[in-house]
Amino acid sequence: MTDDTLLSARGLNLRFGAIPALVDVAVDLWPGEVLAIVGESGSGKTTLLNVLSGRLRPDDGVVWYRDPSGRLHDVHAMPAPKLRALHRSDWGFVQQDPRSALRMGVSAGGNVGERLMAQGLRHYGSIREQAIDWLRQVEIDAARVDDMPRTFSGGMLQRLQIARTLVTHPRLVFMDEPTGGLDVSVQARLLDLIRSLVARLNIAAVLVTHDLAVARLLAHRIVVMQRGVVVEAGLTDQVLDDPQHAYTQLLVSSVLQA
Amino acid sequence: MTTISGYNFAYLDEQTKRMIRRALLKAVAIPGHQIPFGSREMPLPYGWGTGGIQITAAILGADDVLKVIDQGADDTTNAVSIRRFFAKTAGVATTTRTDAATVIQTRHRIPEAPLTENQILVYQVPQPEPLVKLEPSRAETRRMHALAEYGAMHVRLYEDITRYGQVAISYDYPVMVNDRYLMAPSPIPAFDNPKLHQMPALQLFGAGREKRIYAIPPYTNVRSLDFEDHPFRAGRAPHACGLCGADTSYLDEVVVDNAGGRLFVCSDTDYCETRRDAGHVGEAA
Numbered sequence: 001m002t003d004d005t006l007l008s009a010r011g012l013n014l015r016f017g018a019i020p021a022l023v024d025v026a027v028d029l030w031p032g033e034v035l036a037i038v039g040e041s042g043s044g045k046t047t048l049l050n051v052l053s054g055r056l057r058p059d060d061g062v063v064w065y066r067d068p069s070g071r072l073h074d075v076h077a078m079p080a081p082k083l084r085a086l087h088r089s090d091w092g093f094v095q096q097d098p099r100s101a102l103r104m105g106v107s108a109g110g111n112v113g114e115r116l117m118a119q120g121l122r123h124y125g126s127i128r129e130q131a132i133d134w135l136r137q138v139e140i141d142a143a144r145v146d147d148m149p150r151t152f153s154g155g156m157l158q159r160l161q162i163a164r165t166l167v168t169h170p171r172l173v174f175m176d177e178p179t180g181g182l183d184v185s186v187q188a189r190l191l192d193l194i195r196s197l198v199a200r201l202n203i204a205a206v207l208v209t210h211d212l213a214v215a216r217l218l219a220h221r222i223v224v225m226q227r228g229v230v231v232e233a234g235l236t237d238q239v240l241d242d243p244q245h246a247y248t249q250l251l252v253s254s255v256l257q258a
Numbered sequence: 259m260t261t262i263s264g265y266n267f268a269y270l271d272e273q274t275k276r277m278i279r280r281a282l283l284k285a286v287a288i289p290g291h292q293i294p295f296g297s298r299e300m301p302l303p304y305g306w307g308t309g310g311i312q313i314t315a316a317i318l319g320a321d322d323v324l325k326v327i328d329q330g331a332d333d334t335t336n337a338v339s340i341r342r343f344f345a346k347t348a349g350v351a352t353t354t355r356t357d358a359a360t361v362i363q364t365r366h367r368i369p370e371a372p373l374t375e376n377q378i379l380v381y382q383v384p385q386p387e388p389l390v391k392l393e394p395s396r397a398e399t400r401r402m403h404a405l406a407e408y409g410a411m412h413v414r415l416y417e418d419i420t421r422y423g424q425v426a427i428s429y430d431y432p433v434m435v436n437d438r439y440l441m442a443p444s445p446i447p448a449f450d451n452p453k454l455h456q457m458p459a460l461q462l463f464g465a466g467r468e469k470r471i472y473a474i475p476p477y478t479n480v481r482s483l484d485f486e487d488h489p490f491r492a493g494r495a496p497h498a499c500g501l502c503g504a505d506t507s508y509l510d511e512v513v514v515d516n517a518g519g520r521l522f523v524c525s526d527t528d529y530c531e532t533r534r535d536a537g538h539v540g541e542a543a
């Protein structure tokens with residue numbers, strides 16, 4: 001890895017019984033960069049995301065994270081409290097289903113404020129103010145700050161999850177199909193929002209998607225996975241416009257046909 | 259009262275007492291941290307203070323003077339039967355006077371009179387886990403304690419302030435002990451919380467059904483959770499005691515006649531009597 005890599009993985013291997021979910025995978029991510037992991041269902045995208053974020057331990061291989069002071073951390077060798085602290089501060093995770101990430105019995109403001117409180121902020125007014133500010137940033141009416149998430153639409157729930165994640169200004173966000181399960185017009189708006197937030201806040205992101213159009217819109221670089229193997233990696237436009245590997249060519253052409 | 263034979267001193271066998279004392283020592287060493295213990299069957303149903311009784315049995319010595327209160331009163335059925343139980347099985351002296359007691363077992367109150375280094379306060383605890391309403395999984399609450407991840411509890415307070423303009427917890431108000439562990443002080447009124455802080459007496463907490471013991475050693479910092487701009491407030495009814503005129507004690511509202519007449523009186527009966535003996539008079543007296 002180079003001196004300024006934010007996240008770097010080498011030699012990742014993981015098997016689920018007979019299934020090789022990751023085969024000698026290497027990944028690099030630079031600050032402020034969005035990396036998309038694409039591939040068909042079952043190709044190992046979620047598995048890779050979970051291993052990169054320390055939520056799942058590989059059989060083999062290492063994941064390095066460089067903290068803001070420049071120190072490198074072996075993610076899978078970190079003590080659990082440190083890793084959890086990292087997930088609460090420098091990192092964020094956006095899941096496909098916002099209902100499993102949000103506290104559905106807690107107001108929108110409480111959901112957004114939770115990470116601030118977990119970091120020790122103890123000023124109600126300031127927590128609430130930041131929650132309102134973040135609702136605005138994800139284009140939710142500030143008047144909804146005291147409403148329960150169950151009164152929100154699917155797209156709003158996902159935007160609420162994004163506000164809840166970004167409120168502590170993470171440097172690195174992991175996203176697993178953040179627009180999956182939403183209808184197309186809602187997806188487009190959400191993608192726009194993610195793109196502008198990530199660019200404005202200079203957030204690095206690892207984004208899992210099986211939708212090449214999503215990758216094209218959001219990602220600087222792309223890795224293509226097939227049966228646990230990274231078959232192609234490079235700049236998004238290059239890979240999508242001029243795919244080298246037969247599997248990528250198939251993926252790209254099937255999108256064109258669709 | 260004569261002691262009855264056939265039982266070990268204070269009912270529990272010595273081996274069980276040693277086991278409980280070991281748990282108590284651990285609890286004192288890690289203020290506010292819940293220690294599992296092998297809770298025994300007691301000749302009382304759970305909910306009658308079996309956790310507190312087991313602790314009291316394990317720490318009582320022949321020279322101790324025991325006081326037992328329930329909601330501040332010495333004369334309720336529960337308090338009377340626990341006091342009698344130890345008078346019979348341990349032959350210890352009992353008292354209703356806070357200042358005369360060396361061990362005070364309590365349910366739902368801390369006495370009004372300041373306690374001293376020579377006293378131990380034993381709490382009966384129905385639910386030792388302050389996070390139980392937020393997180394049903396025991397394994398997860400243990401992890402939250404281990405990592406001091408208490409953000410979720412503050413979310414609860416945030417929600418209360420948002421909805422009601424203030425924290426709507428009037429009993430068992432959660433506290434941080436020694437700046438480390440979140441602790442349930444048992445269902446004492448929030449009014450009593452400030453007394454937990456820097457108390458000269460040793461405080462021991464026993465949950466029989468949940469099989470947990472925890473402790474606050476003397477002179478430990480105990481902070482009620484709050485926000486800087488919504489500081490913790492210990493509420494009490496805005497009245498003076500009808501019997502002794504006290505205007506700083508915690509009051510119970512009692513019905514005094516068939517016409518629905520009501521009266522606010524000290525919930526701590528010994529405190530009230532002591533004041534009346536000293537000549538204080540309330541409006542209804």
Ligand SMILES: Nc1ncnc2c1ncn2[C@@H]1O[C@H](COP(=O)(O)OP(=O)(O)OP(=O)(O)O)[C@@H](O)[C@H]1O
Binds near residue numbers: 021045
């Ligand atoms: N916990 C598990 N136990 C057993 N097999 C698993 C487990 N998790 C994933 N797998 C298998 O590993 C392979 C990769 O799964 P993964 O979830 O990473 O795929 P994916 O690319 O995210 O797919 P999708 O697009 O459907 O979400 C699949 O064959 C899957 O069945």
Ligand SMILES: [Mg+2]
Binds near residue numbers: 045046047
């Ligand atoms: Mg997946």
